[in-house]
Amino acid sequence: MNKSFVRILVGLCCATLFLGILSGCSLTSKESTEATSGTEKMYKIGITQIADHPSLDNCREGFIEGLKAEGFEEGKNVTFDYKSAKGEIATANTIATSFVGNNYDLICAIATPSAQTAYTAAAEKKIPVIFSAVSDPVAAKLVNSLEKPGKGSTGTSDIIPVEKQLEMIRAFMPKAKKVGILYNTSEPNSATQIAMYEAAAAKFNFEIVKVGVAAQADIPMATDNILAKVDCITNLTDNLVVSNLQTVLGKANAKKIPVFGSEEEQVKNGCLASQGIDYIKLGMQTGKIAARVLKGEDINNIAVETIKESKLVVNENVLKNLSLTLPASLKDTAQMVK
Incomplete structure (x- = not known):
């Protein structure tokens, strides 16, 4: 083989190796670490x-x-x-x-x-x-x-679908006049939701009765207070009230007054029904x-x-305990739970 050709071939190999080394060195420290360890960021x-x-x-x-x-x-x-x-x-x-x-x-x-x-x-x-x-x-x-x-x-x-909730309550309770709401006075969300209920209530011939609480200790007395004034209660997504839902339900059930939830889990835990989100x-x-x-x-x-969609969920056992029937207008969309 021609000596000059060999020298050219060796030179090309060395140049290729050198460029490869430079390319490897151009990795960022993060890429280099990840390439070495084989892991991505945790x-x-x-x-x-x-x-x-x-x-x-x-x-x-x-x-x-x-x-x-x-x-x-x-x-x-x-x-x-x-x-x-x-x-x-x-x-x-x-x-x-x-x-x-x-x-x-x-x-x-x-x-x-x-x-x-x-x-x-x-x-x-x-x-x-x-x-x-x-x-x-x-x-x-x-x-x-x-x-x-x-x-x-x-x-x-x-945010809850207030008009759908009121429409559902009217279907269950065609003669009801007053809907009660318990709420935490320090939670901004609750103030917003109450304003929405008050704005929509007249459309369904309801009056909203609200009673505020500031702490868990207030809930038993507030529940007694509101139950004496209303035909039913509807819940907000109010964390203080929802965390004490069983207290509200216990008192309401004793008086055969329905409590409507704001989402499915509240219905599974004893509320009558809800038009809520998932x-x-x-x-x-x-x-x-x-x-x-x-x-x-x-x-x-x-x-x-x-979430734009809401779904109707009804507690079958609560329905029976309150001696109510599922309205015909809701039968096609209701998901029954026990």
Whole structure:
């Protein structure tokens, strides 16, 4: 073989090897680490929930499912730190502060009080806050608007279909005049929902009677008070009242006064019926929003989402205990539970 040809061939091989080395060196430190270890980033997400009750638990379950559907799976590339405030605002503050102190990548806040404490705690470090089950994020001062949140937080609203709920109540109780609502005086969501009920009540020939509570200890007396004035009660998505639902139901059942829920889990736990949203689906929507943020989308431009559809759920046992029948107008759409 010609010596000069050999020298050219060796030179080309050396040049190729040198370029390969340079290409390898051009990897970022993150890419280099991941290439060496064979792993992707492990995201840390804190989940703070104001209280333990089925609808909020469903929301949390749906959130985790929604993230998984978008490629963020527990134990694979994400870890969750779940904490409940057990209905205490001070505890919610402590949880939010601890999440921020741990420099989590994202905070999921379920229900308005937890969302507000997480938003306040995370603002300085600009940790994204994704909320769920917040009926009025604007009134809660979590976003500038539903379309353009612009404040480092976004998520999903569980605003209830008030007119459908009143239409359902009228179908069950054609002679009823007064609908009672128990509510937490310090929860912005409840004020928004009551205003919606009051605005829609006349359309269905109802009068809304409201009684406020400030703490769990107020609920027994407030329930006695309102039951003396109304034909039925309808629940809001009010965490204080829902967490003490059995107290309300016990007193209402003794007087044979129907209590209508604001979502399916309340019906399963003893309310007569509801035209409410699916909290697992709401949580899944929330998880998918969180995934968009983790993938790099600007949280300030991600609109707050709601669930448009509601479903009618009726508790068959409660229906019988109250000596009521399922209205003919509701038979085709009602999902019966016991």
